[in-house]
Amino acid sequence: MTLQQMEYIVAVDKYRHFVKAAESCHVTQSTLSVMIQKLEDELDVQIFNRNSHPVSPTPIGEKIISQAKVVLFNVSQLKEMILSERQQESGEVKLGVIPTVAPYILPKLFGVIAERYPGVTLRVTETRSASILEKLDKAELDVGLLATPVGRPGLLEIPVYYEKFVAYISPGESLYNREEIESGRMPTERLWVLQEGHCLRNQVMNICDQRSGYSSIYEAGSIDTLVKIVDENGGYTIIPELHLAMLTEAQKAHVRKIVDPAPVREVSLMIRQDYVRERMLNILAESIRRILPEAMIDKRLKKFAISL
Amino acid sequence: MTLQQMEYIVAVDKYRHFVKAAESCHVTQSTLSVMIQKLEDELDVQIFNRNSHPVSPTPIGEKIISQAKVVLFNVSQLKEMILSERQQESGEVKLGVIPTVAPYILPKLFGVIAERYPGVTLRVTETRSASILEKLDKAELDVGLLATPVGRPGLLEIPVYYEKFVAYISPGESLYNREEIESGRMPTERLWVLQEGHCLRNQVMNICDQRSGYSSIYEAGSIDTLVKIVDENGGYTIIPELHLAMLTEAQKAHVRKIVDPAPVREVSLMIRQDYVRERMLNILAESIRRILPEAMIDKRLKKFAISL
DNA sequence: TCATGGTTATTGATTTTATCAATACAAATA
DNA sequence: TATTTGTATTGATAAAATCAATAACCATGA
Known part of the structure; x- marks a missing residue:
């Protein structure tokens, strides 16, 4: 039983005519005949009644066809899902990282991104907070990775680790x-x-x-x-x-x-409020967290966090 | 993209190991390698990460695998459906028909049943009402086709046409x-x-x-x-x-x-109350109705029906 | 750094499968 | 009875899946 065979029976059910169905599948009528017979042999049921004119599905054939449509629908869903995912998981991101974070995150981040999101290109600038914020304002950077809270109007902070x-x-x-x-x-x-x-x-x-x-x-x-x-x-x-x-x-x-207390800094991704590639943000956040020990992601540390 | 390929990626995801997955699919490891690569080429995505040990799906690969499982489930449902339908749509039915119905129904009924339900064998006795009822009582017949209402204890009447x-x-x-x-x-x-x-x-x-x-x-x-x-x-x-x-x-x-009024007789299938093959009854009723003009199935005629 | 063991990729031969063109066959129609 | 319309069959061919053997890769411990 193959997807192709399912397409064939769905086509014959639609056109009620082997020749027309074959055309719609871009094969010859003999192919359709052979393949559908093969399917019928394998399943050991008669799907179509070739005596009636025009050809018509048997009662059980109708059920088979309707389930075959479900299968084909889910296959098409799979393909569409890939298209939409690929779209969202590709492109260049200009990322600014502060110097006291960069050496611990960047070396592994490049590897993780390349491995898991081959469509994503990171373009990283290492520079201090003030410069990152400025460049975010001017949209010269897409995303910043820095210590927060900053509380700058027009920018959003997404805490990543502590x-x-x-x-x-x-x-x-x-x-x-x-x-x-x-x-x-x-x-x-x-x-x-x-x-x-x-x-x-x-x-x-x-x-x-x-x-x-x-x-x-x-x-x-x-x-x-x-x-x-x-x-x-x-x-x-x-x-x-x-x-x-x-x-x-x-x-x-x-x-x-x-x-007493243990001092902690919050490190966040920052974006402009009008940044639309939410998916890309998730990819960055997920990839960074993947590099870190579990404990550093724990939000309960937030209460010890110190600000500038 | 084939069902086979989907099985392969699901197996590799399950075992996280090409050799073991190949065994479970009853093919060699090279086949799995080649087929999965082919799928990846076709979809233009990387499904697995062969660098990590053990091999692991990429983020998009995970989504593909989970949707592939849905498709494979649909297929298995289809197969099970066929088994259960075939079971219910096969076997012998001993049918008794009264002489004033038989000549109009039987000739076509054999054809319709043979064509649409090849698993069903009809064994028909033509005999009068009293004899049909008796044989139903003694379970010598499975189903009767006769004029109703009869109202005999232990037997059920399923009106088919008027x-x-x-x-x-x-x-x-x-x-x-x-x-x-x-x-x-x-x-x-x-x-x-x-x-x-x-x-x-x-x-x-x-x-x-x-x-x-x-x-x-x-x-x-x-x-x-x-x-x-x-x-x-x-x-x-x-x-x-x-x-x-x-x-x-x-x-x-x-x-x-x-x-004023137009006299009408009700013709029904009759069974013992303990008859369990409900599906078979539906097949008979559906097949008989398929022979008749639409108007004769109209239940509104029931109000003119005369009894014995 | 070098072997080593465990793992996946590659390759060429072989088998299996899908497809086609041509034609036979069946049923309906004139 | 011929004709038309439709499906099945068949033998050849192209495409694919599969295998066995082996190369390449990579982590890991000597």
């Missing part, structure tokens, strides 16, 4: 001896932070003890550099959870959990 | 000059009727004017004979509508409508 912060401490520091560090007990005197303009800098400022004045005068350009500075010069810094994977075993020993 | 009576009058009779004859104006003096035992005899008695005494002393064994008797000896008789088709053109001129 990332905890940890402290990276030089063995010389007094904090080093604690197993965990309470958020309120982090002096800013020996703190290294990113350059002005990185949103992570502001977040770090929020975490640390505001009573003490800032005295660390060196500002780094990337988390990697920050860590190296601490290694060389002592002091401490605050780094996002995902950076742990990039530390050596020796460096991991310098990491301390921050608690 | 047949008018007409008068067949010798040109010598005074009634012959009327275009139509009122039921009440039919004297029994010159009336020929069937032998005792034919239910039609009783029905005719009911139609005719009861005030006059019966004087016709000859009783015929069949409608055909009755008509010939009238042709040869004068007088008149009453015959069922379906007999008209058996008259010559000359004889048809001797036919007069009976009106």
Whole structure:
């Protein structure tokens, strides 16, 4: 029993005439005759009555034809579904990602997208929050991936994951001896932070003890550099959870959990309010989440999230 | 796109392994590989990701597989439907038919049944009502076809059609000059009727004017004979509508409508109350009705029906 | 880095199937 | 009885599915 045979019996039922039905199927009448007989043999039922003029389906043939139509309908649905999916799952997306997220997400994201959505082309710009927001405004970017909430008029935020912060401490520091560090007990005197303009800098400022004045005068350009500075010069810094994977075993020993409360940043996809490719957004969100550990997607972390 | 290919992708999705899936489909792994690639080429989508281990469907592949399952389910439904229909539409039926119905129904009934329900074998006995009822009681017959209502305990009646009576009058009779004859104006003096035992005899008695005494002393064994008797000896008789088709053109001129009210007999299928093959009954009823003019199936005639 | 085992892809030969053109056959019509 | 209209049959051919063998790929542990 084949789809082709089903098309043939549906055609003969429609035209009540083998020759006309054969034409409509773009085959000869003999093909139709043979194939329908074959089907009748296989199912061991007579579908058509060739004695009556014009040819007509038997009672059971009518039921077979009607079910065959259901089958063919679902096949056509399948094909249409593919067309519509492909349409929605293809095209170029201009994505802006902030530097303190990019190194943890992008390398795998390209692979996942290429593998799962071969029709999608990512065109990524790594740049700081302010620049991403501006470019979204000007529609120079389709989507941004950055720390939120931002609350910018005309733009929408779609939270994707929540990332905890940890402290990276030089063995010389007094904090080093604690197993965990309470958020309120982090002096800013020996703190290294990113350059002005990185949103992570502001977040770090929020975490640390505001009573003490800032005295660390060196500002780094990337988390990697920050860590190296601490290694060389002592002091401490605050780094996002995902950076742990990039530390050596020796460096991991310098990491301390921050608690009470554990600071968390919310990372979201951002789009213009008039962005219409909802499906593309889902693809991005799904693909990013696929890269991350389950726990980081948990919305319950949101309550600890800090803003700029 | 073939059903076979759909089975293949469903199997690969199930086993996540080409070799195992191939086994389950009773083909080699190379066949599966080639066929699935062919399907992917035709649809121009990647259904599976062969890089991941174990092999896994792409997002669109998942949708395709799930729709393919729907199609395959439809096909299996079709096959099961055929099995169940064939079961219900086959077997032998012992049918009893009264003599004043048999000649009009049976010749075509055999043809219709053979053509539309090749699995059904009719075994027909032509005999009078009382004998049919008896044999139904003793389960020597499965179904009876006779004039109703009978109202016999343990038996069910399923009305199939309604047949008018007409008068067949010798040109010598005074009634012959009327275009139509009122039921009440039919004297029994010159009336020929069937032998005792034919239910039609009783029905005719009911139609005719009861005030006059019966004087016709000859009783015929069949409608055909009755008509010939009238042709040869004068007088008149009453015959069922379906007999008209058996008259010559000359004889048809001797036919007069009976009106006010037009007498009608109800013809029904009868079965034992415990008869279980409901489907077979429908087949018989449908096939009989297929033989008759539309008008005779009209239930509105029931109100004119006469009983024994 | 190199084998190794497990997995899928490729290939050429072979079998099976679908299709066609031509023609036979059957039924209805004139 | 011829004729027309329609379906079945048949033998040849083209297309396809399948197989066995083997290549290519890839993760993983030595």
